[in-house]
């Protein structure tokens with residue numbers, strides 16, 4: 247007797263979508279969107295901080311002056327005038343490029359997707375920080391690439407660990423397609439790659455002829471207003487640079503870009519055309535006009551001020567409330583703090599309790615492709631108000647205190663030699 | 678007969694997502710049968726919405742705490758609005774696994790041996806020192822599950838005694854009481870009961886030998902279903918009998934689903950009685966009804982009629 251066919255398309259799905267599963271964690275986040283819950287989970291920019299009179303002027307102006315063109319198809323590479331403006335955005339961080347080097351994409355995420363599509367065959371190896379941006383891991387996984395993580399600390403990626411990974415791959419007779427890295431205010435780590443390490447990482451990359459994909463969404467959001475030289479500025483031929491306006495203007499306009507050497511750029515343009523013909527002309531015009539007619543760097547300053555204040559609220563409350571044995575990163579900028587839990591606690595298993603206590607975070611395992619990260623979690627401070635952040639931390643702290651107490655009572659102080667977590671119903675392992 | 682239905686779905690429960698899926702599907706089906714449908718979430722506007730909504734009946738597409746433990750049922754009783762599914766008392770009895778298993782065993786219904794562990798006993802009374810006894814009595818492998826909750830959230834199967842501690846911690850994350858249960862090897866089936874009539878048993882076979890966990894439940898194609906279960910008539914009759922007895926034991930009405938495992942000797946073991954069965958595209962009750970010739974819209978229409986009729990003043 248055949249089994250019941252609930253999905254008539256089952257036999258038609260491609261091999262590469264086999265890993266796409268319903269996940270308990272994602273289901274739990276359905277609760278986290280309710281207003282009763284303080285969400286320290288999402289990475290949504292605080293777009294309410296924008297000057298909406300200015301936004302209005304810009305959008306109205308685009309329709310008034312460019313209506314028929316703005317509502318038309320555009321070119322696969324992106325609006326030339328916008329690309330010139332994006333060059334100025336890169337210049338604000340000391341990265342030199344020409345408009346011709348750039349391909350405009352639907353946010354930075356599409357850039358990552360196109361890059362993975364261009365370089366990754368099933369089974370290919372990609373290197374990334376551990377932990378790494380979950381959206382990038384998802385893009386790489388969708389092309390069935392295998393991600394190997396490179397350890398990091400408070401100053402970012404460890405060059406020696408990168409060297410190790412590459413040497414190990416050499417020994418296996420394999421080669422990494424590229425290193426994916428977020429050197430500034432990393433998601434989820436919150437930390438930045440130090441200047442010294444930038445040179446070291448590139449030296450390792452040179453020795454092993456490794457391509458580097460530099461993803462820089464948060465660079466301008468440094469709490470001290472500092473900028474660090476982009477990897478692309480230090481070694482333009484080896485580095486693909488991914489930028490986005492999502493964090494410095496708006497994620498809703500979906501404007502990102504890649505700066506790449508000509509040969510790669512040409513292929514990316516073709517892939518972009520295959521994916522969606524072209525970027526929305528309307529939002530490209532809006533972005534161009536925003537950057538060309540508004541004091542956009544002042545807006546970035548405002549964002550920076552907002553995020554710094556929220557980050558301080560988070561850090562102060564963490565210090566005051568969290569139980570001993572917790573530790574966390576000290577963000578240089580951006581949106582996130584990476585928290586390490588005391589021995590014996592598992593951030594994935596704890597999420598249900600946290601949500602019942604009306605606070606949400608992202609469990610650490612999602613930021614690793616290899617099942618690591620269970621003792622970590624990501625807290626974001628970008629969207630909630632400082633008071634909400636403090637309340638959220640108090641709720642989280644209560645959960646953690648109770649959990650530490652329970653673990654201690656359960657194992658009687660022998661938590662180090664407790665067994666591994668029960669395996670056979672392994673819920674919510676990402677992919 | 679077309680009626681005005683409030684479909685309740687969502688809420689703050691951990692199963693909000695599943696509930697919203699059930700609710701969406703139920704609402705569409707009821708609308709396709711000509712009923713007037715309003716979808717309501719569980720929030721502080723609920724009483725006002727119900728009081729002013731001029732509804733004939735509430736369809737409860739709620740999963741998880743407030744929707745299944747009798748809370749919403751009790752509230753609707755006070756408001757005088759008819760609702761689908763078991764009443765407040767039946768819901769409360771079935772909702773807690775330790776409670777219902779205890780009732781079932783008293784009545785002679787087969788349910789796998791278990792020990793309930795509370796976080797209070799661990800935290801304040803040293804229950805952590807009794808884990809060896811738990812394993813000694815129940816043996817291995819073991820299943821550890823939160824005493825309240827569904828969708829297989831927080832459920833762990835363990836094969837080594839050392840895994841019990843971490844599995845308890847997981848369970849406690851979902852509820853303060855955890856059931857540690859003997860693992861039954863066999864065939865997992867679900868028998869749904871519609872208005873006192875058992876529907877054909879659905880056999881559940883997750884692909885690749887995986888567990889029937891959250892992903893296996895809500896990913897299309899992750900689990901194979903066989904209806905009726907491939908078990909032979911005598912065993913199926915026993916399973917349906919067990920299901921009906923469980924349904925009556927709690928005092929259910931309209932609809933409920935009974936989950937069990939049939940061991941290699943053909944003995945069905947009661948795992949739990951679900952008073953608010955899932956209505957998603959991969960859920961068991963709709964699969965069973967469909968194989969009995971009741972398409973999804975007919976199923977929800979029938980359930981609504983049962984609720985309205987039961988409530989009609991005589």
Ligand SMILES: Nc1ncnc2c1ncn2[C@@H]1O[C@H](COP(=O)(O)OP(=O)(O)OP(=O)(O)O)[C@@H](O)[C@H]1O
Pocket residue numbers: 789820822826827828829830832858859860861862865888889890936938948949951
């Ligand atoms: N005693 C047992 N022996 C073997 N497997 C079991 C046992 N108890 C539970 N399981 C497995 O774990 C799964 C989840 O358990 P259970 O049905 O008790 O949880 P639940 O969260 O209440 O699920 P539901 O959504 O059906 O309400 C079952 O579907 C079954 O596959």
